Amino acid sequence: MKILVINGPNLNMLGIREPDIYGRETYKSLLEKIESYCKAKSLDVEFFQSNHEGSLVDCIQEAYGRIDGIVINPGAYTHTSVAILDALKAVSIPAVEVHISEVDKREEFRQVSYVRAACIATVAGHGTDGYLEAIDILAENGAKK
Numbered sequence: 001m002k003i004l005v006i007n008g009p010n011l012n013m014l015g016i017r018e019p020d021i022y023g024r025e026t027y028k029s030l031l032e033k034i035e036s037y038c039k040a041k042s043l044d045v046e047f048f049q050s051n052h053e054g055s056l057v058d059c060i061q062e063a064y065g066r067i068d069g070i071v072i073n074p075g076a077y078t079h080t081s082v083a084i085l086d087a088l089k090a091v092s093i094p095a096v097e098v099h100i101s102e103v104d105k106r107e108e109f110r111q112v113s114y115v116r117a118a119c120i121a122t123v124a125g126h127g128t129d130g131y132l133e134a135i136d137i138l139a140e141n142g143a144k145k
């Protein structure tokens, strides 16, 4: 099973950006954590991060026919992007939405998620461990098929 982990804008700034909200773990160490988690579960994983909406859409499209599950933290595009929603719907690859922070308890604009409608589950407010939970959800979903 091949998993693609997509991170949107500013997630490359993890460890630096608002550590009281997003923690002190860097983006690099997050990728290392996910990589070793997947290795232990014999799952293939690849990563993509971009600050650009169109690049995120391209990445989702390029996953078609190649990737079995997507973990996506679209960052701020969560709350605005019909294009990312449509891309996820277009490829219809099982996807899990992840947010490091508890978006549903933050500002009102963060409580709206466009991508949620194309995802089989959402994990929010569990810090970076949420990415691992999302992988478990996808692995379980894949195993059921």
Ligand code: DQA
Binding pocket: 009, 010, 011, 073, 074, 075, 076, 077, 078, 098, 099, 100, 101, 102, 103, 110
């Ligand atoms: C985030 C929450 C978003 O509202 C924010 O714009 C982010 C990160 C999270 O992981 O908690 O960039 O997706």
